[in-house]
Amino acid sequence: MIIRQIRITPVAFLDPPLLNAAGVHQPWALRAIVEIVTDEGLTGLGETYGDLGHLGKVRECAQALIGLDVHALNTMYARVTAIVGEDAQRVPTASQERSIDRVFSAFEVACLDVRGKAAGVPVSDLLGGRVRDAVPYSAYLFYKWAGHPGAEPDRFGAALDEAGIVAQARLLIREYGFASIKLKGGVFPPDEEIAAIRALHEAFPGVPLRLDPNATWSVETSIRVARELDGALQYLEDPTAGITGMAEVAAAVPMPLATNMCVVTPEHFPPATAARAIDVLLLDHHYWGGLTRSSHIATMCDAFGLGMSMHSNSHLGISLAAMTHLAATTPNLTYACDTHTPWQNGQDVLTPGTLRFTNGSVPVPTGPGLGVELDRDALAVMNEQYEKCGIVARDDTSYMRRINPSFPSTRPRW
Ligand SMILES: O=C([O-])[C@@H](O)[C@@H](O)[C@H](O)[C@@H](O)C(=O)[O-]
Numbered sequence: 466m467i468i469r470q471i472r473i474t475p476v477a478f479l480d481p482p483l484l485n486a487a488g489v490h491q492p493w494a495l496r497a498i499v500e501i502v503t504d505e506g507l508t509g510l511g512e513t514y515g516d517l518g519h520l521g522k523v524r525e526c527a528q529a530l531i532g533l534d535v536h537a538l539n540t541m542y543a544r545v546t547a548i549v550g551e552d553a554q555r556v557p558t559a560s561q562e563r564s565i566d567r568v569f570s571a572f573e574v575a576c577l578d579v580r581g582k583a584a585g586v587p588v589s590d591l592l593g594g595r596v597r598d599a600v601p602y603s604a605y606l607f608y609k610w611a612g613h614p615g616a617e618p619d620r621f622g623a624a625l626d627e628a629g630i631v632a633q634a635r636l637l638i639r640e641y642g643f644a645s646i647k648l649k650g651g652v653f654p655p656d657e658e659i660a661a662i663r664a665l666h667e668a669f670p671g672v673p674l675r676l677d678p679n680a681t682w683s684v685e686t687s688i689r690v691a692r693e694l695d696g697a698l699q700y701l702e703d704p705t706a707g708i709t710g711m712a713e714v715a716a717a718v719p720m721p722l723a724t725n726m727c728v729v730t731p732e733h734f735p736p737a738t739a740a741r742a743i744d745v746l747l748l749d750h751h752y753w754g755g756l757t758r759s760s761h762i763a764t765m766c767d768a769f770g771l772g773m774s775m776h777s778n779s780h781l782g783i784s785l786a787a788m789t790h791l792a793a794t795t796p797n798l799t800y801a802c803d804t805h806t807p808w809q810n811g812q813d814v815l816t817p818g819t820l821r822f823t824n825g826s827v828p829v830p831t832g833p834g835l836g837v838e839l840d841r842d843a844l845a846v847m848n849e850q851y852e853k854c855g856i857v858a859r860d861d862t863s864y865m866r867r868i869n870p871s872f873p874s875t876r877p878r879w
């Protein structure tokens with residue numbers, strides 16, 4: 466099964482004005498769709514970030530993988546390392562390992578899709594077999610404006626206080642059946658976000674809740690907020706920055722701490738576990754180097770007694786399928802996963818109806834490979850949107866500053 470061709474198609478889809486610590490989502494979200502075509506005529510799908518810098522690296526690496534067998538993942542990783550590693554060394558702020566894993570991931574997923582199709586088995590079988598038939602996701606709530614400035618309000622409406630957040634939760638739960646809730650925080654002063662969690666706790670008794678302020682709080686603020694929310698949160702995600710700060714908070718608060726920020730490469734495990742900085746790791750195959758490497762990370766979490774959930778960024782259905790196969794085959798991934806799916810509002814590059822939510826969960830696809838099919842017309846439309854949208858990288862802060870020039874980037878903010 467020799468790789469003969471790799472097509473990389475950048476796409477853009479409409480994204481609502483979701484508020485976060487960095488600013489606000491731009492009107493278009495970017496992704497890149499990877500198609501690996503073999504000599505036997507099989508095509509494997511992958512999905513990754515669409516920012517121009519990343520796209521350039523993915524395109525450069527794609528050339529270097531032509532002629533390899535789809536099983537030769539170690540050789541592929543070495544070739545990606547040779548290209549991206551050198552590049553990352555020139556950019557002092559980039560973690561070399563992280564950049565390599567982010568690029569490699571989409572190719573690995575596409576190779577697993579091909580291998581599953583060739584063997585007539587789902588990717589979940591290649592990852593060791595599923596331990597659950599459906600993967601639960603959480604309602605991922607965002608403070609948001611009614612619409613992008615100058616545009617019509619979107620169907621989700623504004624959510625700028627606790628009443629808006631509770632209404633948004635009702636909408637997402639009604640449409641998807643989610644059985645747990647995550648609120649993206651770090652937007653308003655902590656007392657307002659405490660009020661929102663309390664309102665959710667009251668409106669949805671017994672439903673597990675999480676709050677993620679993306680490290681906008683100091684250690685002192687984190688401890689105060691966590692103590693005030695004792696009994697209301699399943700876990701608190703990234704209240705403060707860094708392993709040392711998280712460890713200080715963890716030692717003083719009643720609930721588990723989760724992260725997708727302070728443990729993002731294997732080298733973070735020893736200091737984070739020694740300091741007891743986290744209780745839960747949010748896995749994300751897009752930056753942990755694909756599905757197989759993510760399974761290895763899950764084994765590490767098991768060894769260190771960490772719980773697991775799953776992180777998400779704005780994404781389309783190929784990513785959702787890959788996330789679902791991974792979560793279905795990871796015994797210790799016991800928390801409902803994050804997904805941005807509701808915010809993509811039906812837009813996708815997949816044939817409609819391939820993936821569906823039932824009671825907040827996505828049944829694990831049972832067809833060969835990822836079990837999803839690319840809709841070429843939709844891909845072409847979204848590619849055209851990418852060409853026309855005028856956005857080449859995600860930049861929530863610059864977009865916010867066009868509307869609010871004094872938007873601060875200081876952290877901790879509170
Ligand atoms: O989509 C967003 O605004 C989120 O804030 C995302 O960028 C984060 O990476 C993520 O969902 C998180 O859990 O930190």
Ligand SMILES: [Mg+2]
Binds near residue numbers: 677679702724725776
């Ligand atoms: Mg997070």
